[in-house]
Amino acid sequence: MSVTQLGMPSIGVPRKGFFTDTSLCIGCKACEVACKEWNSVPADTALELSGESFDNTSALGANSWRHVAFIEQKVPAADPSANDGVKWLMSSDVCKHCTHAACLDVCPTGALFRTEHGTVVVQQDICNGCGYCVSACPYGVIDQRPEDGRVFKCTMCYDRLGAGEEPACAKACPTKSIQYGELDELRERADARVAELHERGEEGARLYGHNPEDGVGGDGAFFLLLDEPETYGLPPDPVVTTKDLPVMWKRAAGAAAGLLLGAVAVFWGAKN
Amino acid sequence: MSPRRKHPEEFTSYYGRPILKKPTWSAVDIAGYIFAGGLAGASSMLAAGAQHSGRPSLERRSKVLALTAISASAVALVHDLGRPERFLNMLRMAKPTSPMSMGSWILSIYGPLAGASAASNVLGILPRAGRACGVGAAVAGAAVATYTGVLLADTAVPTWHDAHEVLPFVFAGSAAASAGGIGAALAPLAEAAPARRMAVGGAVVETLMSFKMERSGQLSTETLHQGRAGTLLRLSKAFTVGGAVALALGGRQSRLLSTMGGLSVAAGSALLRFGVFEAGVASTLDPKYVVVPQRQRVDAAAQKTDSVGV
Ligand code: SF4
Ligand code: SF4
Numbered sequence: 290m291s292v293t294q295l296g297m298p299s300i301g302v303p304r305k306g307f308f309t310d311t312s313l314c315i316g317c318k319a320c321e322v323a324c325k326e327w328n329s330v331p332a333d334t335a336l337e338l339s340g341e342s343f344d345n346t347s348a349l350g351a352n353s354w355r356h357v358a359f360i361e362q363k364v365p366a367a368d369p370s371a372n373d374g375v376k377w378l379m380s381s382d383v384c385k386h387c388t389h390a391a392c393l394d395v396c397p398t399g400a401l402f403r404t405e406h407g408t409v410v411v412q413q414d415i416c417n418g419c420g421y422c423v424s425a426c427p428y429g430v431i432d433q434r435p436e437d438g439r440v441f442k443c444t445m446c447y448d449r450l451g452a453g454e455e456p457a458c459a460k461a462c463p464t465k466s467i468q469y470g471e472l473d474e475l476r477e478r479a480d481a482r483v484a485e486l487h488e489r490g491e492e493g494a495r496l497y498g499h500n501p502e503d504g505v506g507g508d509g510a511f512f513l514l515l516d517e518p519e520t521y522g523l524p525p526d527p528v529v530t531t532k533d534l535p536v537m538w539k540r541a542a543g544a545a546a547g548l549l550l551g552a553v554a555v556f557w558g559a560k561n
Numbered sequence: 562m563s564p565r566r567k568h569p570e571e572f573t574s575y576y577g578r579p580i581l582k583k584p585t586w587s588a589v590d591i592a593g594y595i596f597a598g599g600l601a602g603a604s605s606m607l608a609a610g611a612q613h614s615g616r617p618s619l620e621r622r623s624k625v626l627a628l629t630a631i632s633a634s635a636v637a638l639v640h641d642l643g644r645p646e647r648f649l650n651m652l653r654m655a656k657p658t659s660p661m662s663m664g665s666w667i668l669s670i671y672g673p674l675a676g677a678s679a680a681s682n683v684l685g686i687l688p689r690a691g692r693a694c695g696v697g698a699a700v701a702g703a704a705v706a707t708y709t710g711v712l713l714a715d716t717a718v719p720t721w722h723d724a725h726e727v728l729p730f731v732f733a734g735s736a737a738a739s740a741g742g743i744g745a746a747l748a749p750l751a752e753a754a755p756a757r758r759m760a761v762g763g764a765v766v767e768t769l770m771s772f773k774m775e776r777s778g779q780l781s782t783e784t785l786h787q788g789r790a791g792t793l794l795r796l797s798k799a800f801t802v803g804g805a806v807a808l809a810l811g812g813r814q815s816r817l818l819s820t821m822g823g824l825s826v827a828a829g830s831a832l833l834r835f836g837v838f839e840a841g842v843a844s845t846l847d848p849k850y851v852v853v854p855q856r857q858r859v860d861a862a863a864q865k866t867d868s869v870g871v
Binding site: 339341342344347348350358360391394395396397398399415417418419420421423424425426427428429430431432433435438517519520521522523524525526527530531533534536537538540541542543544545546547548549551552553554555556 | 572573574575576578579580581582584585586602603606607609610611613614641642643647650651653654656657658659660661662665699700703704706707708710711714715716717718722725726727728729730732733736737741755756758759762763766845848851852855856858859
């Protein structure tokens with residue numbers, strides 16, 4: 290019952306996507322800044338330091354369309370007399386542009402749509418501010434600007450793509466941690482990179498969101514991670530909520546029928 | 562460990578930060594909307610039964626109640642959206658994958674029917690058409706009272722989504738309880754029997770289905786027992802069960818018991834909606850409701866392929 294399940298294949302041109310290779314990320318935040326600059330995304334009101342990490346953006350939101358996570362992990366020293374070491378993981382997160390996009394499915398106005406590049410974008414002049422997409426997204430990406438009511442998220446630089454340019458974040462990334470291109474080609478590149486890392490002994494390397502058989506039909510923006518997804522604040526096995534919608538409508542129809550029968554029953558044999 | 566977290570977590574997460582976004586809805590708008598919609602829909606059923614069984618007072622009061630409740634729910638919806646014209650924008654398409662879109666259409670069919678049948682009754686004009694609208698409102702009212710279960714369940718909010726199979730039944734029972742309860746409180750004793758039965762029957766279904774929802778064994782049901790949501794839901798049961806007992810035992814003879822019992826059942830129904838709403842919100846704030854079940858699923862799947870593959 291996912292409209293995207295019906296709509297996805299026929300975009301005519303190869304689907305575009307992001308491959309974010311976090312093994313290359315140096316946490317410079319160039320992507321966050323480039324995204325804000327190009328898309329005129331407002332700053333969040335006050336400068337707030339989270340006080341628990343180098344990450345002060347904290348999460349994706351209406352005003353943060355790229356978010357660089359900083360994960361500090363303790364590495365116990367082999368020699369008990371030595372100090373423990375620290376290991377860093379950095380990762381630039383973004384809207385996943387899901388194949389079966391719950392946000393798009395549940396949007397009552399059609400403000401969210403599938404572009405000719407296979408990406409998911411909000412049409413700001415149509416968004417009603419109902420917030421349904423916010424609660425539908427299994428990744429917690431899209432969010433509302435409270436002062437505005439409407440919702441915002443990464444557009445994969447829809448305007449730049451149309452002009453044959455790559456998204457601002459990918460362009461600004463100095464280490465090629467963020468790669469933009471045709472999704473099929475990116476998937477091949479990612480497979481090769483994982484194999485290479487495994488060969489080098491980086492056992493934790495794995496892909497996330499690359500599998501078209503997963504609960505969201507695969508992501509248009511997928512990742513190479515060095516640890517479990519939840520370490521980066523990503524759900525381990527997200528499923529598009531509309532997958533269960535046929536069951537839900539059936540249950541609602543059953544409940545409505547029961548309600549009507551019940552209403553008849555309370556009047557039964559009580560005719561005045 | 563993050564200073565925001567009081568206890569070290571038994572699962573991995575990113576500084577204990579939420580994975581999902583908290584619903585943008587306010588409790589009064591959305592829980593209120595769902596309560597008022599259910600009350601209106603089931604009141605229309607009561608009104609239709611009353612119109613066909615010759616209970617003019619019950620009929621008029623239920624019709625006016627339905628119209629009042631659905632108007633209140635429209636106000637809540639518009640308040641949630643921010644501007645009235647945004648309701649019209651909801652009708653720019655009909656989309657079966659969006660319960661909110663379907664709900665907007667259900668409301669725009671139901672609202673005018675409920676309005677017309679109330680107007681005809683109160684003003685005494687076009688009685689036949691008014692009665693036909695009354696029947697239409699009863700049928701559409703069943704959809705109004707139950708689609709809201711889908712509205713909440715079709716989200717990534719763990720507590721709501723995990724309850725997707727029972728939620729429409731919880732809400733249907735609760736709608737009947739509230740309409741019957743207020744009907745019993747408003748109608749003269751001589752006409753109130755069906756309202757009382759609807760209240761008691763609704764209360765039974767509401768209570769049984771809520772227990773089913775709370776004991777499904779899913780991790781997310783925790784939020785139905787804890788904190789504010791837990792308090793609201795415990796209160797809800799006390800009001801619902803207490804009111805239903807009062808109605809069943811003394812509602813026939815005593816005006817006072819009929820009124821108090823009816824209002825108590827309706828209060829229980831309202832508290833249920835607020836409790837379910839709060840429980841859902843709570844389940845988005847703690848990443849464990851996302852990570853733990855999904856991790857179990859992944860690990861189970863990996864084990865299966867391992868044992869098959871090797
Ligand atoms: S990640 Fe969320 S906001 Fe982005 S396409 Fe998927 S469901 Fe929509
Ligand atoms: S908030 Fe806007 S984009 Fe999101 S579901 Fe509502 S209308 Fe669609």
